Amino acid sequence: xxxxxxxxxxxxxxxxxxxxxxxxxxxxxxxxxxxxxxxxxxxxxxxxxxxxxxxxxxxxxxxxxxxxxxxxxxxxxxxxxxxxxxxxxxxxxxxxxxxxxxxxxxxxxxxxxxxxxxxxxxxxxxxxxxxxxxxxxxxxxxxxxxxxxxxxxxxxxxxxxxxxxxxxxxxxxxxxxxxxxxxxxxxxxxxxxxxxxxxxxxxxxxx
Numbered sequence: 001x002x003x004x005x006x007x008x009x010x011x012x013x014x015x016x017x018x019x020x021x022x023x024x025x026x027x028x029x030x031x032x033x034x035x036x037x038x039x040x041x042x043x044x045x046x047x048x049x050x051x052x053x054x055x056x057x058x059x060x061x062x063x064x065x066x067x068x069x070x071x072x073x074x075x076x077x078x079x080x081x082x083x084x085x086x087x088x089x090x091x092x093x094x095x096x097x098x099x100x101x102x103x104x105x106x107x108x109x110x111x112x113x114x115x116x117x118x119x120x121x122x123x124x125x126x127x128x129x130x131x132x133x134x135x136x137x138x139x140x141x142x143x144x145x146x147x148x149x150x151x152x153x154x155x156x157x158x159x160x161x162x163x164x165x166x167x168x169x170x171x172x173x174x175x176x177x178x179x180x181x182x183x184x185x186x187x188x189x190x191x192x193x194x195x196x197x198x199x200x201x202x203x204x205x206x207x
Contacts, residue, residue: 024055024059024063025063025073027053027055028049028053028055028060028063028064028070028073029073029077031049031052031053032044032049032070032073032074033074034052035048035049035052036074036120041071041119041120041123044067044070044071045067046060046061046064046066046067046070049070067123068123068124068125071120071121071123071124072124074120075117075120075121075124078113078117078120079113082109082110082113085109086106086109086143091105092104093105093106093109099147099148099151100147100151100201100205103144103147103148103151103201103205104197104198104201104202106144106147107165107168107169107197107198107201108194108198110140110169110170111169111190111193111197112190112194114169114170115189115190115193140166140169140170141162141163141166142162144162144165144166145158145159145162148161148162148165151205153204153205161204165200165201165204168197168200169197
């Protein structure tokens, strides 16, 4: 269980930042959301955001780096509420349910979140960035790995399995599902994707 405890991490508040930097971030996020609602996401650029927010271009570039970085920040901002439900919300998504039920519920909730935010999520993709890597596992992967560690799967390689299940949620939904499918009504997309995740997890975790 020592390996599992490594992934029992908190998804809490972001790193502390100066008060003025926090105000600028909140102002830029709110302004970006206003621009998307009024003009559409295609009109949201670094220069346009700087002009609309009244902040310097340097501030916007330091905060986001690229146009994709704006949408990544919007996605991260929306994800905090989702993470809170995973950490302390009612079961089966939150604590208190059997790990298999939590794993199924997590994947289905993740699909719903990404379908709801599909336009922002697509715009957040930056082809110039390398494949994500580093010393810390993505939070979704860490949570899945923790739940797998609580299920008796025998000699399975849980670290690799967690990576594969994470890819089944994030990669195919944003990169491999056709735009035609994603442009259908959200409930139609969910009716196809949610049972697929349920079936995948049940098969992998079959006694």
